[in-house]
Amino acid sequence: MTRIPHVDQGAEWARLDDGGRRILLTEILAQVSRDALRSQGLDAVLRCIVDCLVARLPVAVASIILLDAEARHFVHEVAAGAFDLALPAELPWPVTVGAAGRCVRSGEPVLIDDVAHDIDYVPGHPSVRSEYLVPIRHGGRMQGVLNLESPRADLFTPAFCAVFDAIAEQIGGAIHLARVERELEASRRRIEELSMLDGLTGVGNRARFERALAKSWADAADSGAALAILRVDIDGFCALNEACGRPYGDDCLRELARQCQSLLRRDDDVAARLGDGQLVILLPGRDEASVQEEAERLRAAVESVRMNHPASPVSSHLTISVGASSCASVCNKPVEYLLRVADRALRQAKAEGGNRVVVLAA
Numbered sequence: 001m002t003r004i005p006h007v008d009q010g011a012e013w014a015r016l017d018d019g020g021r022r023i024l025l026t027e028i029l030a031q032v033s034r035d036a037l038r039s040q041g042l043d044a045v046l047r048c049i050v051d052c053l054v055a056r057l058p059v060a061v062a063s064i065i066l067l068d069a070e071a072r073h074f075v076h077e078v079a080a081g082a083f084d085l086a087l088p089a090e091l092p093w094p095v096t097v098g099a100a101g102r103c104v105r106s107g108e109p110v111l112i113d114d115v116a117h118d119i120d121y122v123p124g125h126p127s128v129r130s131e132y133l134v135p136i137r138h139g140g141r142m143q144g145v146l147n148l149e150s151p152r153a154d155l156f157t158p159a160f161c162a163v164f165d166a167i168a169e170q171i172g173g174a175i176h177l178a179r180v181e182r183e184l185e186a187s188r189r190r191i192e193e194l195s196m197l198d199g200l201t202g203v204g205n206r207a208r209f210e211r212a213l214a215k216s217w218a219d220a221a222d223s224g225a226a227l228a229i230l231r232v233d234i235d236g237f238c239a240l241n242e243a244c245g246r247p248y249g250d251d252c253l254r255e256l257a258r259q260c261q262s263l264l265r266r267d268d269d270v271a272a273r274l275g276d277g278q279l280v281i282l283l284p285g286r287d288e289a290s291v292q293e294e295a296e297r298l299r300a301a302v303e304s305v306r307m308n309h310p311a312s313p314v315s316s317h318l319t320i321s322v323g324a325s326s327c328a329s330v331c332n333k334p335v336e337y338l339l340r341v342a343d344r345a346l347r348q349a350k351a352e353g354g355n356r357v358v359v360l361a362a
Contacts, residue, residue, distance in 0.1 A: 013058045013152075025163040028056055029170075036170045042178035043078060049171060050080040053148065060125040061149035064136070064171060065100050068092065071142040074100065081149075082125065098122050100145045103133040107142070109165065111156055115149075127151040134164055138172035146171060200250055201257035201279075204272035209280055212270040216284045217335045219268075220327075228286040228326040229338050230295050231346040232260060235319045235354040237277030239311035252307055252318055253277065259301045263294055280342075288326040288361055295322045295357040303355065319355035321346060327362035338362050 016024060035048040046064045053062035063079035073092035095101040099120040103110045112131040115121040121131060128149040136144040146168045150156070196208035204212070213229075220227040234240065234256060241249040253273070260271040260279050270282040281298075283291065299322055307318040323346025325338050341362040349358040 013155075022159065024056065025160065028052060029163055029166055032167050032170050036174035037177075042175065045174050045178070046078040046171070047080075049167075049174075050078055054080040057148075057150075058152050058155060059148050059150045060128050061147065063147045064144060065147060066136075066144040066175070067095070067104065067142060071095070071104060074144070099131060099133055100147060103135055103145050104142060107135055109134045109161065111161065113153060113156075124149055125151075129153045130156055132156045132161060132164060134161075134168040136168050136172045136175065138176040143172055143175045198257075198273040201254050201273050203257045203261060203279065204270055206272065206274055209270060209272035209274065209282065212268070212272075212282055213339070214335060216268060216282060217330055217338075220284065220330045224329060225285050226287045226326060226328050227330055227338060228283040228288075228291040228324060229342040230263075230281040230283065230291070230298070231323040231339075231342040232256065232279045232281065232298065233321050233323075233346060233350070234277035235314045235321055235350075236309065236312040239313075240309055240318075243311035244308070249277075252309075255305060255307060255318075256302060256320065259298055259305075262301070263298055280339075286326060287328065288359060291324045291326045292357065292359045295324045295359065298322060299355070299357055314354040321349040321354045322357045323347065323349050324357065324359040325362045326359065333362075 013021070031052055032049050035045055035052065038045050038048070050062040050064060053059060059081065061079065061081040063077055063081075065074045066076040067073065068075045073094050075092040077091065095104040099110055099112060099118065099122070102120050110131075110133040112118045112121060115123075115128055115131055118131075129151055130153050131147070131149045133148075134146045135142060136146055146164065148156075148164065196204055196211070198205045216227055219225070234252060237249065240252065256279060257271065257273065260281055263269070263281060263283075264271060266284065268282075268284050271279060272282075273279050283294065286294070299320055302318060302320050303315075305318065309316065309318045312319065323342050323344070325341035325345055327333070327338050327341075330338070341360050345358040345360040348360075349356050352358070
């Protein structure tokens with residue numbers, strides 16, 4: 001909950017006649033309507049609204065209390081005013097408690113003319129005499145409560161309450177809009193994530209690898225940390241597809257991808273597929289010795305699965321060759337350098353008969 005110093009607007013309100021008060025309420029409604037359409041985050045929008053209410057009206061407290069998805073608990077509050085609010089409990093708190101809870105349970109506005117004699121009122125500012133609470137809805141969904149507390153007993157007239165019923169509708173629209181924006185952003189992120197994945201194996205694709213390599217290279221240049229790459233290739237992959245069919249070859253690729261992912265230990269470790277039977281693993285912070293150990297563990301793990309490979313020049317079962325490179329310092333080297341060294345290591349592993357690991361220092 002956020003609080004701001006309260007400026008008493010009671011004297012100004014008292015000087016206005018009925019016409020002046022109607023004009024003021026109309027201006028406030030228009031301002032809230034504008035604030036509700038701002039694209040600056042839900043909390044900022046709600047902050048503008050409660051600040052406006054406290055600044056322009058004789059209210060000691062203005063708050064917007066939001067519900068969880070099941071409308072069973074209050075989970076978030078944005079408030080303005082000068083008060084020491086004694087919450088019934090730390091957020092979240094159930095709708096079985098307090099006047100705000102009564103508003104949610106009844107689904108109707110709650111007007112308390114004298115808070116001193118209301119069993120549900122939670123004492124806030126000592127000057128408060130009356131309270132008005134309005135359900136916040138959108139499309140039939142209960143989203144929260146708009147709460148106003150005033151030192152005046154005569155503030156909440158029918159005309160005044162009608163304006164704040166309309167303000168609650170505007171707030172409901174703002175909350176809905178914010179939720180839609182969050183859902184759209186989540187969808188956008190999910191689409192971006194999917195665009196970085198290989199559809200067959202579920203590991204990263206080339207674009208994902210190139211983005212990760214550029215970042216890891218820059219991080220290593222700044223920190224002086226080691227950086228390693230493993231190039232992984234299925235021995236005799238083309239012959240495997242010809243002998244057993246592409247669907248079986250795809251099964252072998254998926255198993256290899258699963259084994260590659262098992263090597264990932266850190267958030268910035270990345271496995272990706274670059275070609276038909278080739279995968280690559282980016283391992284920041286690994287030196288030559290640890291890369292040798294991890295690459296050998298991967299080779300042995302794939303061999304132990306014992307997937308048939310009747311066309312292999314190496315074994316009757318699926319095997320891989322791994323070319324690895326590790327660079328203790330990437331300073332003054334191009335980003336493609338480590339990958340070229342790993343390619344050379346992979347060619348050497350193939351030339352030496354396959355089903356082996358070759359690690360070259362970069």
